[in-house]
Amino acid sequence: MISRETIDKVFETARVEEVIGDFVQLKRAGSNYKGLSPFSDERSPSFMVSPVKQIWKDFSSGKGGSVVTFLMEHEHFTYPEAIRFLAKKYNIEIEETETSQEDKIEANEKESMYLVSEFAKTYFQETLLNSEEGKAIGLTYFKERGFTNQTIAKFGLGYSPEIWDAFTKEALSKGYQLEFLEKVGLTITREDGKHFDRFKGRVMFPIQSLSGRNLGFGGRILTNDKKAAKYLNSPESEIYHKSKVLYGIFHAKQAIAKQNNCYLVEGYTDVIQLHQAGIENVVASSGTALTADQIRLINRLTKNITVLFDGDAAGLRASIRGIDLILEEGMNVKVCTFPDGDDPDSFARKNSYEDLVFYLENNAKDFIQFKASLLMNEAQNDPIKKADLIRDMVVSISKIPDRIKREVYIQECASIMDISEQVLQNTLAQLVQKDISEAGKKLKQEQKAFEVVKDDIQVSRDRVDIVYELERKIIEMLLLYGSLKADFEDYILRANDDGEMVEEKEINTTRVFERIFLSLHEDEVELANPMFKEIYNDLIAYYNQNENFNIEHYLMQLSPEHSEMVTDILMLEEKELLHNWEAKQIYVKKKTENVGQYVSETIISLREYLINKLIMDMMNNFTKEEEESDLEELKSTINDYNKLKVNLTNKIGRIRSTYL
Numbered sequence: 001m002i003s004r005e006t007i008d009k010v011f012e013t014a015r016v017e018e019v020i021g022d023f024v025q026l027k028r029a030g031s032n033y034k035g036l037s038p039f040s041d042e043r044s045p046s047f048m049v050s051p052v053k054q055i056w057k058d059f060s061s062g063k064g065g066s067v068v069t070f071l072m073e074h075e076h077f078t079y080p081e082a083i084r085f086l087a088k089k090y091n092i093e094i095e096e097t098e099t100s101q102e103d104k105i106e107a108n109e110k111e112s113m114y115l116v117s118e119f120a121k122t123y124f125q126e127t128l129l130n131s132e133e134g135k136a137i138g139l140t141y142f143k144e145r146g147f148t149n150q151t152i153a154k155f156g157l158g159y160s161p162e163i164w165d166a167f168t169k170e171a172l173s174k175g176y177q178l179e180f181l182e183k184v185g186l187t188i189t190r191e192d193g194k195h196f197d198r199f200k201g202r203v204m205f206p207i208q209s210l211s212g213r214n215l216g217f218g219g220r221i222l223t224n225d226k227k228a229a230k231y232l233n234s235p236e237s238e239i240y241h242k243s244k245v246l247y248g249i250f251h252a253k254q255a256i257a258k259q260n261n262c263y264l265v266e267g268y269t270d271v272i273q274l275h276q277a278g279i280e281n282v283v284a285s286s287g288t289a290l291t292a293d294q295i296r297l298i299n300r301l302t303k304n305i306t307v308l309f310d311g312d313a314a315g316l317r318a319s320i321r322g323i324d325l326i327l328e329e330g331m332n333v334k335v336c337t338f339p340d341g342d343d344p345d346s347f348a349r350k351n352s353y354e355d356l357v358f359y360l361e362n363n364a365k366d367f368i369q370f371k372a373s374l375l376m377n378e379a380q381n382d383p384i385k386k387a388d389l390i391r392d393m394v395v396s397i398s399k400i401p402d403r404i405k406r407e408v409y410i411q412e413c414a415s416i417m418d419i420s421e422q423v424l425q426n427t428l429a430q431l432v433q434k435d436i437s438e439a440g441k442k443l444k445q446e447q448k449a450f451e452v453v454k455d456d457i458q459v460s461r462d463r464v465d466i467v468y469e470l471e472r473k474i475i476e477m478l479l480l481y482g483s484l485k486a487d488f489e490d491y492i493l494r495a496n497d498d499g500e501m502v503e504e505k506e507i508n509t510t511r512v513f514e515r516i517f518l519s520l521h522e523d524e525v526e527l528a529n530p531m532f533k534e535i536y537n538d539l540i541a542y543y544n545q546n547e548n549f550n551i552e553h554y555l556m557q558l559s560p561e562h563s564e565m566v567t568d569i570l571m572l573e574e575k576e577l578l579h580n581w582e583a584k585q586i587y588v589k590k591k592t593e594n595v596g597q598y599v600s601e602t603i604i605s606l607r608e609y610l611i612n613k614l615i616m617d618m619m620n621n622f623t624k625e626e627e628e629s630d631l632e633e634l635k636s637t638i639n640d641y642n643k644l645k646v647n648l649t650n651k652i653g654r655i656r657s658t659y660l
Helices: 004-013 016-021 067-074 079-089 101-105 109-130 132-144 149-154 166-173 178-183 249-259 268-277 292-299 313-319 321-328 344-350 353-363 367-379 383-398 403-417 421-462 466-481 512-522 530-545 551-556 560-570 575-579 591-621 628-655
Strands: 027-029 032-035 047-050 055-058 158-160 187-189 195-197 202-208 214-221 231-233 262-265 282-284 304-309 332-337 485-495 501-511
Touching (some): 004 551, 016 067, 055 560, 109 158, 109 166, 109 202, 132 158, 132 202, 166 195, 178 187, 262 268, 268 282, 268 353, 292 321, 321 332, 383 403, 383 421, 403 421, 466 560, 466 591
Parallel strands (some): 262 282, 262 304
Antiparallel strands (some): 187 195, 202 214
């Protein structure tokens, strides 16, 4: 197990904005950063990172926490994996304590699959570099493709021997279970119980996640076996979903964000060759049809995609269908084709970095220009084909969510195709209306189910849990201001010169957590919500043991459930930054301007509510059969509580702020 000293050092060193910045494109928003949610499909940023508090919050999905919880949520790391990932990133040496047998057994299934996949990557690479067969066949092939030793090592390229069960035997001998070898698709077991390697006799391309975890493999056969597929990918598994993965994304992510553009190609070697040539912001769909999930993966890093096609005209017509999908996701798309006979791989080998950059910059066309140049050759002088071409282009434009962009593209299309804008606008309007109509039909089909949900929501709104909201405010105050000193108004009964008892205002300065604790303890109030109660007790204990509140240190000791709740509360104020109110000349009052008022009115409001509830409970529990004396006693008790309530109400009136 990882030692506590190592974990503490990781938390002290890791910067949440740096780590999350590797996965999400962040922009400065005051003292914080904001970006698009990596957990949901959205076009307006609802993801907030606080460098000061060292926490993050995704307001679209409700997730939040520390730098470690981000890696656990986004990359599906276990806690130890996240710590190891951060230790590696910040060059922190990991100190291990002895791992018990129970800890080994508890390793979850998904983690076992990752470990098997990582072992396979190492095995294939060592076979490529150190075995006679690997060097003679696999390494020779990669060298013929022009890959350097550094490139081979960087992309983890390997070779699987031309022996039916070479890898499986080695994995089993190292203690890896056959169950997980099968689940990741590295081993296939026949009905007779014999097993063999899926990638026998192939050069291997490891497929990595955004964070660099090995998910699966692509294998290319080098013989002329017509019965075998040229390329073979790992099957779908719990860790590998090909529709959600882009080859090369791990090596390209920083360059994509920096260049604010992503080059999209088709094959593994296209990615590797361009990367080796110096074009690092490149990924591949690995030969599969482009999917919305893959586009959203790019969207986390940039809004701009340049699709690179080879000069094969026959394949271009089918390939441009993916452009509409890119447009539909609100992305900006350009297209660049290479001369006949060339693909990104071969063109990169023939040209220097400077020539390659020059070509890509000067030959990348807007998708409208590209479609027009590609399809006009087919239309030639045929008016019917030309009309179909124009409609095809307008269909693509209709996929764009942004109305201003649609307008600009309509103007450009009218100019290129020599047709009036009005005709194109009418056609566009028909297509958009058709989409709206279809969406309306779908909405009606879901309406009945929605009405039931809506009714439930309305009932929930009508029954706002006031205690929950007030208790949540108490936790918020402890988290945000617990260690601060603030002025509090107290009203003390004192005898005046005439011997009459009158209230006098007294200002007392104390730490917020002490004031909250004493106020609740004085009234013997316990928080009703179990989670709030646990967090409250933890916080009071923490403040009694520590002079200052360190959010990173505090979050380390929380369960994931408590961590999410705490982060949600801490980041609530930061959510206002997403709306940019000040730019709209709306100024949100900060609670720090008068913490004492905020604390006092919240506690008094809770006391007032509890008194009301107590009175109602007493009245509801009283039965007609009880003695008349009991009734008089009840009236007297209720009268006393009402006097206390009036007194509390007056206090709230005196210290009323604008927060409740």
